[in-house]
Amino acid sequence: MIKIEHLNKIFNENRSNAYVALKDINLHIKPAQTVVIKGVSGSGKSTLLSIIATLIKPSSGSLMVDEQMIAKLPDTHASHFRNVHIGFIFQAFNLFDELSVKDNVAMPLIVSENRQERIDKKVLEAMELANITHKKDQSVHNLSGGEKQRCAIARALVHNPHIILCDEPTANLDRENSLKFIEILKSFKALGKTVVIATHDPLFDNLESVDRTILIEDGKIR
Amino acid sequence: MPNKVFFNFLFLLIFRHRSKHIAIFIISTLVVILFSSVMLLSHAIEQDAQASLSAQPDFIIQKMHAGRAVETPVEWLDELSEIEGVSSALPRVYGSYFYTPNAEYFTLVGIDLFDRQISESLERLVKDLDVKDFLAQPSMIIGSGVKTHLDKFYYKEHYTFRTPAREKREVSIYDSLLSETNIVSSDMILMEESLARDILGVDEELSTDLVLYVPNELEHDNVKEKIILLFNNIRVIEKEELSTAYAQMFNYKGGLFLLLYMVVLMTFILILYQRYSMISSSDKKEIGILRALGWSVNMVIRLKIMESLIVGLSAFVLGILLAYGYVFYLDAPLLSEIFLGNANLSNKITFNHSVDFGLLTLLFLFFMAPYISAVLIPVWRIAITDPLEAMK
Structure with a gap:
C-alpha cells in the first residue's frame, strides 16, 4: 500500500527562483494495483514518481509504503528501501551502453547480493521474464529500442521489488514495441506488483489492465 | 559489495573516463618518479657513504x-x-x-x-x-x-x-x-x-x-683536546664530522628537492582537483542511474574512490619501478651529478640496490594521502548530485 497525504514539493525553497512542483497531493494506491498518472510535460508526474522512489524528499506531507514512513528517510536507508522495494523503468532506459545485457540487469544486485551464483540465477530469471535472455551477452548499444526496453524491464524486476515505477516508458518506443510493453504490464499484474506509470501516451487510456488513471495538472491531482 | 559485476563495472568506468585518467596517470607517474628518485638516490648514497666511511680512521x-x-x-x-x-x-x-x-x-x-x-x-x-x-x-x-x-x-x-x-x-x-x-x-x-x-x-x-x-669512542673528545694542545696551526677532523658532513650535504640537497617536490605536489593536487571537479553530463547520468538502482551516496563515493585508487596506485607502482630503474640501472644521470658534484672524476657511479619498507611507506604516504584528499571532495560533489536531474 502506498499512502500519500498532503504532500508538497517546492524546488529551490526559500529562494527567489522557488518553484512549486506538487501541491497537496493525496493518493492511496492498493497493493497489486496498476495506476497511470497522466499529465502534460512539467505537470509534476515525474516528481511524484521520484518522491515515491525516495530519490527526492518532499517539502512537506507524508508518504508511507507498507506502513513505513519513507518521506524523510536518510540517504542510506532510502537507498536500501529503493534497492529492496522499487523497480524503476525510465523513459530513456538509462542503461550502461558498454555493458552487456546481463551485467546491466545485475546492477541493482551489486549492493545487495554477495554470492555470484545467486546474482547469476536472479539475472537469468529476470531476463526470462522480460524475454531478453537470447541477447544476454550482447552490449546494450547493439540493441534495438524495444530490446533496450526489455533489458530495462529485466533490471527493474531482478531484485523482485513489489513496486514498479515507470516514467514515460513508451516515449522512446514505436507503436509495436509500445504495445508489447502494455502486454508486459499484464505480466506485472500477474506477478502481484504495484505499478505506477507516469505518461502522457494515449495508448494507456482505457486499458483493461489499468486499475486507476489519475490526472495531474500544475502539480495538483484533478 | 565487491563482486564480479562490480569489478566489471569499475573497469568499465575507468575505460569510459580514460582520457581523464590517462592525463592524471601520466602526471601522477611523473610526480612519483621525481620524488622517489630523489628519495631512493639519497638513501643509496647514504648507504654507500656509510660503507665507505666505516674504513676511515677516527x-x-x-x-x-x-x-x-x-x-x-x-x-x-x-x-x-x-x-x-x-x-x-x-x-x-x-x-x-x-x-x-x-x-x-x-x-x-x-x-x-x-x-x-x-x-x-x-x-x-x-x-x-x-x-x-x-x-x-x-x-x-x-x-x-x-x-x-x-x-x-x-x-x-x-x-x-x-x-x-x-x-x-x-x-x-x-x-x-x-x-x-x-x-x-x-x-x-x-x-x-x-x-x-x-x-x-x-x-x-x-x-x-x-x-x-682511537678504538674507545668515549675517549674521542679527550683525545681531540689533547691534539689541539700539542700543536699550533692544525686542523683535526673526526670521523663523525666526516659522516655528518656527508649526511648534511646529501640531506641539504635532498631537502632542496623535497621543497621542489612540495611545489610540484601542490600543483599536481590542484590539477587533480580541477580534473575531478569537472562533472560531465555522462558522469551525472551514471551517478543518477546508480542512485536510482539503490546505490547510496557512500557506495557511489566508494566506487569513485576505488576508480581513482586504481589509477593512483598504478601510477605509484609504475613511478616507483621507473625511479628504481633510473637510480639503480641507469645510475641516476643528472640527479647523481647534482648530489655528487664534488668528486674529482665525473664519476660513473653504480648504486647498490637498497630499498627499505620504511622508505616505500613514506613514499606511499607522501603521494597517496594528498592524492586521495584531492579526489575525495569532487567525488562527494558528484555523488550528491540530484539523480532525477542527472538522468534527464
Whole structure:
C-alpha cells in the first residue's frame, strides 16, 4: 500500500527562483494495483514518481509504503528501501551502453547480493521474464529500442521489488514495441506488483489492465 | 559489495573516463618518479657513504699554513702516538693525479700494508687481497671510475705514471675496489706508500696528513683536546664530522628537492582537483542511474574512490619501478651529478640496490594521502548530485 497525504514539493525553497512542483497531493494506491498518472510535460508526474522512489524528499506531507514512513528517510536507508522495494523503468532506459545485457540487469544486485551464483540465477530469471535472455551477452548499444526496453524491464524486476515505477516508458518506443510493453504490464499484474506509470501516451487510456488513471495538472491531482 | 559485476563495472568506468585518467596517470607517474628518485638516490648514497666511511680512521690531522692545508711533518707521530687512548698513529700520503688521456683527476692514496689496521680495512674493500702478491711489484688497486677511464684507453694490465721530475713509473693494476664503496672510492687509486710518495713528489719526512685510531669512542673528545694542545696551526677532523658532513650535504640537497617536490605536489593536487571537479553530463547520468538502482551516496563515493585508487596506485607502482630503474640501472644521470658534484672524476657511479619498507611507506604516504584528499571532495560533489536531474 502506498499512502500519500498532503504532500508538497517546492524546488529551490526559500529562494527567489522557488518553484512549486506538487501541491497537496493525496493518493492511496492498493497493493497489486496498476495506476497511470497522466499529465502534460512539467505537470509534476515525474516528481511524484521520484518522491515515491525516495530519490527526492518532499517539502512537506507524508508518504508511507507498507506502513513505513519513507518521506524523510536518510540517504542510506532510502537507498536500501529503493534497492529492496522499487523497480524503476525510465523513459530513456538509462542503461550502461558498454555493458552487456546481463551485467546491466545485475546492477541493482551489486549492493545487495554477495554470492555470484545467486546474482547469476536472479539475472537469468529476470531476463526470462522480460524475454531478453537470447541477447544476454550482447552490449546494450547493439540493441534495438524495444530490446533496450526489455533489458530495462529485466533490471527493474531482478531484485523482485513489489513496486514498479515507470516514467514515460513508451516515449522512446514505436507503436509495436509500445504495445508489447502494455502486454508486459499484464505480466506485472500477474506477478502481484504495484505499478505506477507516469505518461502522457494515449495508448494507456482505457486499458483493461489499468486499475486507476489519475490526472495531474500544475502539480495538483484533478 | 565487491563482486564480479562490480569489478566489471569499475573497469568499465575507468575505460569510459580514460582520457581523464590517462592525463592524471601520466602526471601522477611523473610526480612519483621525481620524488622517489630523489628519495631512493639519497638513501643509496647514504648507504654507500656509510660503507665507505666505516674504513676511515677516527681522526685526521692536517698542518695548516695561511688557512690552507700543507704537508704535515711525520715526526709529529711520536707525540701523537703517546696520547692516552690512541692505538695507532700513521702518516697518509695522497693527492690528485692528472690523467692526461681523459683530462681527469684521480685521487692517489699511499697505504702502509704492513700496518694491521690498514691491511684489515683494505681487506674489507678488496676481495681476495694477497699482500705479498700485491707488494711483489709496483701495484695499485683502483676505484670503479678510474677503471672505466683506464679501460677506455686499454690500460687493462698496467698504467705508467709520471713523477713531478717527469720520470716514468709503471704500476700494474692489481684489482678494483668493491662496488659498496663507490661514492668515496670511485676516483681513488690505492698503492704502496713509498710508490705514492714517488709519484706525488712527497718527501719521506712529510705526509699529506696524519691519522689516528682511537678504538674507545668515549675517549674521542679527550683525545681531540689533547691534539689541539700539542700543536699550533692544525686542523683535526673526526670521523663523525666526516659522516655528518656527508649526511648534511646529501640531506641539504635532498631537502632542496623535497621543497621542489612540495611545489610540484601542490600543483599536481590542484590539477587533480580541477580534473575531478569537472562533472560531465555522462558522469551525472551514471551517478543518477546508480542512485536510482539503490546505490547510496557512500557506495557511489566508494566506487569513485576505488576508480581513482586504481589509477593512483598504478601510477605509484609504475613511478616507483621507473625511479628504481633510473637510480639503480641507469645510475641516476643528472640527479647523481647534482648530489655528487664534488668528486674529482665525473664519476660513473653504480648504486647498490637498497630499498627499505620504511622508505616505500613514506613514499606511499607522501603521494597517496594528498592524492586521495584531492579526489575525495569532487567525488562527494558528484555523488550528491540530484539523480532525477542527472538522468534527464
